[in-house]
Every structure is written in C-alpha cells, then in structure tokens.
Amino acid sequence: MGALAGDKSMAAPARASNRGEARWRRRQRRVYAAAGLASLAFFIAFFAWPVGAVLINSFRPSPAGGFGLGGYARFLTDPFYLQATQRTLAIAALSTAVTVVVGYGIALFVATRVRGRSVWLMMAVAPMLVSLVLRLYGWMILLSERGPVNRLLAALGIIEQPLPLLFSRLAVVVGIVHYCLPFMVLTVYSALRRIEPAVQEAAWTLGANGWYAFRTIVLPLSMPGVIAGTSITFALSASTFVVPLMIGGPRERMLSNYVHLAVERLGDWGFAAVIAVLMLAMVVLVLGLANGLARRWEAAQ
Amino acid sequence: MTEGGARSTAGRAPAIRLEHVTKHYGSVGALRGLTLEVEQGEFFSLLGPSGCGKTTTLRVIAGLLEPDAGRVYLGGRDVTDLPPYRRNLGLVFQNYALFPHMTVWDNVAYGLRARRMPEAEIKARVGKYLELVGLSAMARRRPRELSGGQQQRVALARSLAVEPVVLLFDEPLSNLDAQLREQMQVEIRQLQRELGFTAFYVTHDQQEALMLSDRLAVLRDGRLEQAGTPEELYDAPASPFIAGFFGGTNLLEGTAFRDGSGWRFKTPGGSVFAAGRAVGPLEDGGAGRLSVRPQRIKVLPAQDGHAPAAGEGPLPPAGSAMGAGARRDGVVLAAVVEERLYLGDQLEYRLRLASGERLTARVPADAGAGLPGDAVTVTVPAAACTLFGPEV
Numbered sequence A: 001m002g003a004l005a006g007d008k009s010m011a012a013p014a015r016a017s018n019r020g021e022a023r024w025r026r027r028q029r030r031v032y033a034a035a036g037l038a039s040l041a042f043f044i045a046f047f048a049w050p051v052g053a054v055l056i057n058s059f060r061p062s063p064a065g066g067f068g069l070g071g072y073a074r075f076l077t078d079p080f081y082l083q084a085t086q087r088t089l090a091i092a093a094l095s096t097a098v099t100v101v102v103g104y105g106i107a108l109f110v111a112t113r114v115r116g117r118s119v120w121l122m123m124a125v126a127p128m129l130v131s132l133v134l135r136l137y138g139w140m141i142l143l144s145e146r147g148p149v150n151r152l153l154a155a156l157g158i159i160e161q162p163l164p165l166l167f168s169r170l171a172v173v174v175g176i177v178h179y180c181l182p183f184m185v186l187t188v189y190s191a192l193r194r195i196e197p198a199v200q201e202a203a204w205t206l207g208a209n210g211w212y213a214f215r216t217i218v219l220p221l222s223m224p225g226v227i228a229g230t231s232i233t234f235a236l237s238a239s240t241f242v243v244p245l246m247i248g249g250p251r252e253r254m255l256s257n258y259v260h261l262a263v264e265r266l267g268d269w270g271f272a273a274v275i276a277v278l279m280l281a282m283v284v285l286v287l288g289l290a291n292g293l294a295r296r297w298e299a300a301q
Numbered sequence B: 001m002t003e004g005g006a007r008s009t010a011g012r013a014p015a016i017r018l019e020h021v022t023k024h025y026g027s028v029g030a031l032r033g034l035t036l037e038v039e040q041g042e043f044f045s046l047l048g049p050s051g052c053g054k055t056t057t058l059r060v061i062a063g064l065l066e067p068d069a070g071r072v073y074l075g076g077r078d079v080t081d082l083p084p085y086r087r088n089l090g091l092v093f094q095n096y097a098l099f100p101h102m103t104v105w106d107n108v109a110y111g112l113r114a115r116r117m118p119e120a121e122i123k124a125r126v127g128k129y130l131e132l133v134g135l136s137a138m139a140r141r142r143p144r145e146l147s148g149g150q151q152q153r154v155a156l157a158r159s160l161a162v163e164p165v166v167l168l169f170d171e172p173l174s175n176l177d178a179q180l181r182e183q184m185q186v187e188i189r190q191l192q193r194e195l196g197f198t199a200f201y202v203t204h205d206q207q208e209a210l211m212l213s214d215r216l217a218v219l220r221d222g223r224l225e226q227a228g229t230p231e232e233l234y235d236a237p238a239s240p241f242i243a244g245f246f247g248g249t250n251l252l253e254g255t256a257f258r259d260g261s262g263w264r265f266k267t268p269g270g271s272v273f274a275a276g277r278a279v280g281p282l283e284d285g286g287a288g289r290l291s292v293r294p295q296r297i298k299v300l301p302a303q304d305g306h307a308p309a310a311g312e313g314p315l316p317p318a319g320s321a322m323g324a325g326a327r328r329d330g331v332v333l334a335a336v337v338e339e340r341l342y343l344g345d346q347l348e349y350r351l352r353l354a355s356g357e358r359l360t361a362r363v364p365a366d367a368g369a370g371l372p373g374d375a376v377t378v379t380v381p382a383a384a385c386t387l388f389g390p391e392v
Helices: A002-011 A023-057 A070-077 A079-111 A117-129 A132-143 A148-155 A169-194 A197-205 A210-238 A242-247 A255-264 A269-300 B005-009 B054-062 B104-114 B119-132 B148-161 B178-195 B206-212 B230-235 B240-245
Strands: B016-023 B031-038 B043-047 B069-074 B089-092 B166-170 B198-203 B215-220 B223-228 B250-259 B262-266 B272-275 B277-279 B287-292 B298-301 B330-342 B346-353 B358-364 B375-381 B385-388
Touching: A023 A269, A070 A079, A070 A269, A079 A117, A079 A169, A079 A210, A079 A255, A079 A269, A117 A169, A132 A148, A132 A169, A132 A242, A169 A210, A169 A242, A197 A210, A197 B089, A197 B148, A210 A269, A210 B104, A242 A255, A255 A269, B016 B054, B031 B054, B031 B215, B031 B223, B043 B054, B043 B206, B054 B069, B054 B089, B054 B166, B054 B198, B089 B148, B104 B119, B104 B148, B119 B148, B148 B178, B178 B206, B198 B206, B206 B230, B215 B230, B215 B240, B223 B230, B223 B240, B240 B250, B240 B287, B240 B385, B250 B272, B250 B358, B262 B287, B262 B385, B272 B287, B272 B330, B272 B385, B298 B358, B346 B375
Parallel strands: B043 B198, B043 B215, B089 B166, B166 B198, B277 B385
Antiparallel strands: B016 B031, B016 B069, B215 B223, B250 B262, B250 B287, B262 B272, B287 B385, B298 B375, B330 B346, B330 B375, B346 B358
C-alpha cells in the first residue's frame, strides 16, 4: 500500500494532494514538522528574541529615555565613531585578504597530500581546540618588546631598537588572521576535495601544464568555497572583540570594543545597541555586495 | 586526421610500445613486467577482470602514473619521463570528466587554448569536431544540461580536437544504458575508421572488446595473458582463463590421450571427447583440462538409429558402428536435461552426461530439444574442444 502511494506521488507530483497521501506518509510529515517547530522555538528564544531586544533598545537613546533615532544620529554625526567604523572596515578587509591568500595555500597543500591528509587537516584546524584568549596571550608574549620576534630580529642585526609590535595594527591583523584561518582552510579544503580528480587529469592530458590547469580548472571550481570562507572571515573579523582588546591597545579599538565601553563605562545600553545594530547592518551590506559581485562574475564566466 | 604532424613523422614505429612496465600498487592493479605494442591506426582493446591492471596500464601510458620500472614509447619516442601535458594524447574517461563551469564549446576548445592556438583556428577546429559528434546545436550548453550520451560525445570531441597521436579510452561507455552503449560503440568505431587515429580502449566487457577491436589483449594479475585478433582469442584461447573469459566455457578435468597426431580426452566418468586443439605440454595418459564451448554443442532428442541432424556430416550417428566412441572430428554422447533456461534468443541447457559429468550447452531458441528430465543426444564437435596441459 505504502509503496504504491509513494510511486503514485512520484509519477504525478503536481497532483500529490493531502487526500491522496498514505497515512504513514502524513504521519512522517507530522514528525518532521514537530522537529522543525522545536528548532524554531529554540531559534526564537535564543536568537530572534535577544536580537529583537537589541534592535528595540537601539531606538531608546538613554539616559534621557524616549523613543527615536537619536542614537543613530549621534553615531553618524560623530567623527570619532565614523573613524572607528572606517578603522574596523579597514582591519577586517586587510585581515580577510591575508586570510584568503594564506588559507587557500594551506587548503591546497592539505588537499593535494597523498598520505597523511587528515593529519595535516587536523594540524590546520587544531588551534580551534584552544581558547582564543589563551592563543592571544601567546601572541602577546611573541610580539612583546622583549619577546622572541624582537630578539630574533635584533640577533639577525635587522633592528637596533625593539619594534613596537604589540598594540599595533599589525598585531590586530595577525591575531584576526590566526583566529579566522581554520574556517577559511576548512571551507576551501572541502571545495577543493569536491573537484573530481579526473577533471584535473583531463586538463593535463589535453595539454594544460600545472599552472594553466590550476588557473582554468581548480581555481574557478573552488570559488564557491573561497566565497563562503571569505564571507565567514569578514563577518568574524569585522565583529571581533577579544583580538583588538588584548593585542590592539587603545589606538586600534574596533566597533565591538565601543559596544563594550558604552555598556561598561557609560552604562548607555541604548547607544551600545545602536553600534551593535550598525555593525550587523554593515556586515550584511558588505556580504550582500560581495555575493552580488560573485554571482555576476559567475554569470559572466 | 591526416594533418596530425606528429603522426606522419613517427613513420612506422608502433603508436604505443610498453617495455617491461612494472608498477607496484598495493595488492590490486599492479603491473608485472608488461610488454605490448599497438600499431598505428589500430583499434586496440585491453581487457580483463577488475583489478587486473588495465586502468593502471592506461594511466601509465597517459603519464598520470609513473612506472616503477620499464619504458613507455609513443610513436617511437620515449615518453616515460614526460608529464601528461607533453604527450599529445587524448583521454576519454568513464565519468566524462567534463569541465562543469565551461560551455560545451569551451570544453572542446580547452586543449587548443592550452596549446595557444590562434583563435580563428580554434573556432574552425571546435566547429569541425562538434559537428562530427553531432552536437553543434549544443555548443552554448553546460555539461550538466546534457544527457550521459551527449556528455560522452563532448568528451570525445574534446579529445579529438587536439588531434592526438593516440586516443585512450577508460571504460567510456560503462555508465550508459545498454541501448545507448551499442549506439556509441558503433559511432566510436566509425569515427576511428574515418579519422584513422590509434585507439587504446580499456574495458571489462568482452563483447564490446570483440566487437570494436582490430586486436585485443587480456590482462590477468598484471601480466599479458594473450594478445591477438578477436577471432584468435575466441577460437584459439591460449589458456583456460581466456577460454572462460570469452563467452564462457565448460571446463572439464580429466586425462589426455594421444590419438595419432591429435589428442583425445577422457573424463573420470569415462566420456571421451576429441580435442580440436591442444595447448601446452601434454603427456599421453597425463592430466589435462578440456574447454568445451557451450555454443558449439548441439542438443538433439534421443532417437535410436537416427542421424542427429542434417549438416552434421562428419559426426557419426548415435548407435552406429562407432558406438559411444569418438571420431577425430567429434563425439556423440547421451545426456539428461537437468535445467533448461530461456534467454530470449538462446536456450541454455544444463546437462548431465551418462558418465556423470555436467555440461552446459547454448542452442538457438528454436533449436531446443527436450525439457528437464528428458533424455537427449549431445553432439560435441572437436572444434568446440580445446585441451590444455596441466600447467597452462
């Protein structure tokens, strides 16, 4: 009975009405619906609700109270915050660019290993197993005035005085790249692994040398992974809080640090919400733009 | 492809020559000192059960695998140390391996662009080969918008467009359904005749290999078992393995006896067969194995004193002066039908001889005689029987 009903609905999916469905199939759909509803409830409780609360809060510029766009006006007219926005975007863009290049290289290396591929992949992803705070302490030691990097440079005779490596733009970018690299490696790696080996072999036998085959076959076919990895990396780097806090210092604060300061120092929850909402909007806008460009580029191919 | 410069300068050197090629490769697919030659313009098939090393051989020729030892020559040139992109080959894959992000046109143009051919020439070439495979109308499509057969035609055009010295095929039709496969077989054969390229065709389908090839070779455990024309391999198998590989065979264990200049074979139960051919060292009264082609056995109703059938000229009638004995050109045996399987165009009979041995016969569907349990007369011409020595 069941199989028969299944065959019918496959033969004429347009006519698959509830009436014609077998009872076991309806029951199955109800189980799925129940599971879906549970997830939806979870999503509303732990994501939509807090985000909604932040959004509503952003229209309540404190301490005066009331309801309006005052908080947004304050942010958008204050050169201090506009500069912070610019800095955040610049750091995120630079970090993303470095992560793409380095991450692609690592992913390509891992994906082309014949032996020990999973060991290499594990090594590339292993940093994620250690707390970011702990890893950043490591960078603090490495980049400090008397740290190994400065001492090595001095020993090589490249510098006389120790460089102010810590609490600089460089430190923040290094920290963010370190933080985002595993995500990029994983997405690009899986895209590379999805390319059929025979496709590249076909290119070789047709007379394409290694570089030509990479440029015309491997790179375009791995682009979906690159785009996904870039999106994740940009979203993570634009919203990072711990990295500039620990190794950026006051001059390299990013927007998330100002959210923190607004709450912690000023007790201004409304303005903190304004910054948070604008950060979200910014990331969504940039990713939307990038996605549109990627799609147009793909269509032009 | 008379304009293929590489081919004309190569003269009469074999298109492909493998010399003692060895490749260690886990437990399956290894090659153990393989030597073979493929002539210019020949359609050559490499055949064998899975894991015999046939795909390894193809990949060594293509340069996708490096042999541990031995040399590979293409058109007389030693290419063992050349990368695949400098060998001027074409390779048609089982799963097509088209470039999914390119149109059909760009797929076919790929090898020409990699060779930096002028764009005008590329246009002419791609147009020519797309037309040859009948896909000019599909030039703007993407591979995923095509059927399996169309995709394999694109792959064929893509490999032909670079006008390679040799076109390698790696089980190209095994993903297609039976009807389409037959159609593509005919098309590939026609293209090969028309364009005159050398084809090296790897398959596990013996029917396909017999039908397509000028010559074929059977590989077994990384060694060449036998090479020759389809007729040679089918009619004169060099080993019981080859005999069983093409069309199936009955393999009987027993004793070999000298009979003048020829050989006879006796089963443990006492049935005597005349062997049309003998292969390998045989001793009079020693052990031997007999291969009997099921298709050459005739099954007739058991009738006393009646000639089995018209056209069976040299065979003596059952119960004649020769009795149950055998003549040089064949034997007549009594048997009982155990099973009768209908295969459409053929009937398969599972028979038990009066001496106890089992024998399978395949006869045209309209030549059937007898149902399970019936007594029948079986005629086995000597031409159906090959006697192998114990070491073959």
